[in-house]
Amino acid sequence: MILRLAAQSLVARALTVGMTVLAIALSVALFLGVEKVRTGARASFADTIAGTDLIVGARSGSVQLLLYSVFRIGNATNNVSWDSYRDIAARREVDWIVPISLGDSHKQFRVMGTTPAFFDHYKYRGGRSLEIPQGHGLTDLYDAVIGADVAAALGYAVGDPIVVSHGLASFTAHDDQPFRVAGIVAKTGTPVDRTVIVSLAAIEAIHVDWKSGAKTGQTTPVEAIRDMDLTPTAITAALVGVKSRLQIFGLQRWINEYSQEPLLAVLPGVALQELWQIVGVAETALIGVSAMVVVTALIGMMAMIFSSLSERRREMAIWRAMGARPATILGLLVIEAMLMAACGAVLGLGLLYMGLFMGQPLIDAAFGIWLPIDPPSAREVWGLAIVIGAAALASLLPALRAYRMSLADGMMVRI
Amino acid sequence: MHPPALALSDVTFAWPGRGGFSLSCMSFEMAQGESVLLLGASGSGKSTLLSLVCGIATADAGQVSVGGTDLGTLRAGARDRFRAEQIGVIFQQFNLLPYARVVDNILLPLRFAPRRRARAGAAAPEAARLCAALGLPEDVLKTQAGRLSVGQQQRVAVARALIGAPPLIVADEPTSALDAATQDSFLSLLFEQANKAGSSLLMVSHDERLGARFDRVIRLQDIVTTQRDAA
Numbered sequence: 044m045i046l047r048l049a050a051q052s053l054v055a056r057a058l059t060v061g062m063t064v065l066a067i068a069l070s071v072a073l074f075l076g077v078e079k080v081r082t083g084a085r086a087s088f089a090d091t092i093a094g095t096d097l098i099v100g101a102r103s104g105s106v107q108l109l110l111y112s113v114f115r116i117g118n119a120t121n122n123v124s125w126d127s128y129r130d131i132a133a134r135r136e137v138d139w140i141v142p143i144s145l146g147d148s149h150k151q152f153r154v155m156g157t158t159p160a161f162f163d164h165y166k167y168r169g170g171r172s173l174e175i176p177q178g179h180g181l182t183d184l185y186d187a188v189i190g191a192d193v194a195a196a197l198g199y200a201v202g203d204p205i206v207v208s209h210g211l212a213s214f215t216a217h218d219d220q221p222f223r224v225a226g227i228v229a230k231t232g233t234p235v236d237r238t239v240i241v242s243l244a245a246i247e248a249i250h251v252d253w254k255s256g257a258k259t260g261q262t263t264p265v266e267a268i269r270d271m272d273l274t275p276t277a278i279t280a281a282l283v284g285v286k287s288r289l290q291i292f293g294l295q296r297w298i299n300e301y302s303q304e305p306l307l308a309v310l311p312g313v314a315l316q317e318l319w320q321i322v323g324v325a326e327t328a329l330i331g332v333s334a335m336v337v338v339t340a341l342i343g344m345m346a347m348i349f350s351s352l353s354e355r356r357r358e359m360a361i362w363r364a365m366g367a368r369p370a371t372i373l374g375l376l377v378i379e380a381m382l383m384a385a386c387g388a389v390l391g392l393g394l395l396y397m398g399l400f401m402g403q404p405l406i407d408a409a410f411g412i413w414l415p416i417d418p419p420s421a422r423e424v425w426g427l428a429i430v431i432g433a434a435a436l437a438s439l440l441p442a443l444r445a446y447r448m449s450l451a452d453g454m455m456v457r458i
Numbered sequence: 459m460h461p462p463a464l465a466l467s468d469v470t471f472a473w474p475g476r477g478g479f480s481l482s483c484m485s486f487e488m489a490q491g492e493s494v495l496l497l498g499a500s501g502s503g504k505s506t507l508l509s510l511v512c513g514i515a516t517a518d519a520g521q522v523s524v525g526g527t528d529l530g531t532l533r534a535g536a537r538d539r540f541r542a543e544q545i546g547v548i549f550q551q552f553n554l555l556p557y558a559r560v561v562d563n564i565l566l567p568l569r570f571a572p573r574r575r576a577r578a579g580a581a582a583p584e585a586a587r588l589c590a591a592l593g594l595p596e597d598v599l600k601t602q603a604g605r606l607s608v609g610q611q612q613r614v615a616v617a618r619a620l621i622g623a624p625p626l627i628v629a630d631e632p633t634s635a636l637d638a639a640t641q642d643s644f645l646s647l648l649f650e651q652a653n654k655a656g657s658s659l660l661m662v663s664h665d666e667r668l669g670a671r672f673d674r675v676i677r678l679q680d681i682v683t684t685q686r687d688a689a
Contacts, residue, residue, distance in 0.1 A: 048558050055557030357552050365524020366570035368535050
C-alpha cells in the first residue's frame, strides 16, 4: 500500500517528477551508450583480425606492428626478407601464411601487395570472409581489388584504371604501369575498406625501374616485365595461421629467436590488449564523464525533493496523524526516489535501444563500428542497480530533513 | 469501572525553541462515550493540547492518559502506533492525501494499527459502509481524494477517523471550512457515527454555537494556562 501511495504521489506531481525522470533517463542512456560504444569499438577492432594466429614483421614494438600491418596506421621501420619469409612458411606448424607489402599509395588510400590467399584467409567479425560482389579477385598482374570506401570516395567502378603513387603522399607516380579495378570488396567495417589490394608481384613489377627509392631513368616495357621473375626480395609483414592453436607459442618463440634476421611475431589479441592499455586512459575519462552526468541528474533529483518538502509538510502531518512514524516518512521519500530512478533507468534503457536500432547501421557505415543489440549484460544491470541505489542514497539527505520536520511539526502545520 | 477515555493531570509542557511557548493543565477528564467541546481562540494552546493528547508531543511533567494508558510511559514508536490504534483524527481541512483514492485514505490508519484493522473486520466493505452512512455517493471510494469538494473531503476524514472504531475521536475545528448548512448535517453525521462506534469525541472550536450538541462545553482557559516567554 505504501508503495502504491508513493507511486500515486509521484504521478500526482507528473511534471516535475517527469522532468527528473527524463534527466535520469538521458544520463543513464548516455552512460550505457558510452559503454556500448566502448565495447563495440573494442570488439570491432578485435573483429578486424579474426582467424589470424600470428603477425610477423621486422622487430619493433608489437603495437606498432599490429597498427601498420592490420590497421594501416604508421609505417614499418624495416622489412622482412623473402628468405626469412620462406623459412617461416616452411615450418611444419604453419597452416597458411599470407605476405603483405605496404608502402605505396593511391590518392589518400594505401596500396597493399599480397597474394590471392589473402582473400581465403583474411577473416573479420567472427569468421566472415571478404566478398567481392562486383568483378573478381586478383588474376592478372595489373589487377587491383579496391575496398568499398575507396570505390565510394573516388567513384570507381570495375574496369577503371588506377595509377599507384610511390610512397605515401608523394608526387611520383607509377604512371607507366597503370592498374585496372578488377573487383570491389563489399563493405567490411575493417581497414580493408580503405585499401587498394594488388598482387605481391605487381608491387615488384612497378618497382623494376627503381633503385633505393628513386627512378633509374630506364623504362622497361610492360611486356618484358610480365616475363620477368617477380618474386620480391622483401615484404613488410605476414599473417600466419597455425595448424593447432597449441603450436602458436612455439612458433612465436622460434620466429622471435630467428638468428638470420631480427623478427617479431605477435599474437593479435595480445597486441590489442597492449593497445587498450594505451587508449584505456581515454576510455576511463569518457566513462568518468558520463558517470558524472548520472551524478548530476541524481543531484537534480535531490534538489527537486528538497524543494517539494515545504509544500508537502501538510501531507507529512497527515501521515503522522494516521500513526506513521517519522521513519516511515523517511522511507516513503526514499522509496519515491528509488521509483523515480527505476523509471529513469528503464526509460534510459529504452532510449538506448531505440538509439541503437536507429544508429546501428549509420555508425557501422560511418565508423566501421558494429554495435550489437543484445539484452542488457549483467554488468549493465548492475550499473542500473547502482544508479537506483545511488538515488536512494541521494534522497537520504532530503528524507532526513523531512524526518526532522515531521518530528518538529507533528500533525499541526500552520499554513 | 472503565478508565476515562482521556485524562490529563498536572501536565506541563514547553515547545523546545519555539519562542518559549509553554502550557500547563492541572486536571481534565473525559469519560468513555462522552462528547466534549473545547472552546478556544487561536493561540490559546489548543494545537499544543491536541499534540499532547495524540502523543505527538510528550509532557515534560504530569500524566496524559488515553484509555488508561499513560502516553509518557511509551517510547516514540509505540506512541505512534498507539495513536493509530486508539485515536481517530480530523483536521480543520486538507485532511486527505489528495493523490490517493478515497478508499486508500480511509484505510491508511489501519496500515499502522493491526488491532484496529482486526476490529474493522473486512476493511474495504467497512469503508464503503461508513461512506454510505455519511451520505457520500457510492462511487466515491475509487475517486482521487483531491477531486472531492471540501464538504465531501471532511466526511471522508470522518470515515477515516471512525474506521475500526477507535475509542477516542479528536477533531480540530472540523467544521470551520464548511458553510453553515453543511456544518449542521456534518455534525449530525459525525455524532451519529461516533455514538454508533461508541467513541468519545473531543472537538476543539472557537464557535460557541456548536455547544448544544455536546455533553459538556469547556472553555480552554478554564483548564489550561499558557505562557509565552519573550525569550
